[in-house]
Amino acid sequence: MGFVLRTALAGFAMLAGACGGAGRSNPVLIVGIDGLEPAVVARLLAEGRLPTLASFARAGVVGRIESMVPTYSPVIWTTIATGQLAEAHGIDFFHDGQGKPFTSNAREVPALWNLVSDAGRTVNCVGWWNTWPAETVNGRMLSSYAAQAQAEIIWKPGVWENLEDQVWPPDLLEEIEPAMVFSSDVEEVRDRLYRAFPRPGSLDPITEKSVTDLGWTYAADLTAANVTVLLQREHPADLTLAYLALPDVAGHRFWSYHEPDAYGYEVPEPARSDFATYVEAAHIEADRLLGQILAAAPDDANVLVLSDHGMHADDLDDPTTGQSGHHRDGPPGLFAARGPQVRSLGSLLGDPASGTLGHVLEVAPLALRLLGVEVPEHWLSLRAQSELASVLDEAWSAANPVVTGPNPDPSFRPATPSRLPAADLDKKFNEAFSKLGYAVGE
8 A cells, every 4th residue: 555655755874874872772762642733732831731741842852743644543653663664564454454453463574672672672562553462572562452353442452351462471461450441440430531531411422432432542541651650660671662542532532622613513512511621631631641651761761752643623524423533634743852862952833844853754763773773774765864863962963873784574573464352352342331331421
């Protein structure tokens, strides 16, 4: 499948250096937050309502990052993790056009967690797209499964009860289970949800489905944040990756209440008032969870935070779908960085000229460079220049040019057809969501 990048693809091998990265590197933390919209972030930053991202504006940089078209989250998050386009990594939204997911075994090239492990470094990976079944890594992995096989369920990855091969090593589950929140924990999910979001006065079938989707996504994000905190404290690694999804789901489901005048239909009361702040609340809660993750990170870590795309009002003007925010045209996402090797540039969100810092394709080589791990030489042919590297401290960057290595793709384990979970999980998944749906309306 052909993908159209928002900027041209060409060679930039001149970035490669013959040496560099010597000695111990600082740890790297990458937090992916699906659907963070830069315009919403800019306004909430100005209002002082995103204290964690404000710390990046003070001590690092906050800007935008270019996405891809088609703008499919599983494809983009795999590109972010592999440094390659879908033609190489092989991950699409559906497997063979059917309603089942691409799973980790179907990926055709190594991801950051493979490359870092192979370099003898340690890695923690929590909840990233397309990571189930969990892979063998030099560290720990809590994988996520996107439940395309259960067609009634929203297409977002989650952590599921009774799902085999969800962790590496196998005994990790016993250690992290107390930190996990499942959608079947209906009372806890409901209580936590309505601490972060205003409780609606009433729900109709569309808004009940929307709030239910938000609830189970929130459960997955609470688990991801809790487990990332635990792993950083108990098993610190050279590279840690974590994924949160709340702003994306809130944007899709509640954008019409956030921006009601942008639609060709009347957004009715009382829902218009009940859900008016849900998009903002999702950004604020993601910022809070990010703060928890950062509080457990090493003091000397270089931290990268990014979304795969932004979000805006849907132009389809169909209120019956329950989806009113979209990103089909690849709106830029958010990128923020801070740490010992990151320049202090402040917030560039209001700067149309220099506020876009780079492209999602550049995240993986930037992470490897910060870790002093070889960047596969063929990655460098995908971009005309590494714009994202401009966030690096100039003196450090000059002393630590990119170190390239051979193409590891041919020796990567063979891709196999996507896996499905046990058939009896269909019923369990749907029962859990049904209970949560009833609970959120109480």
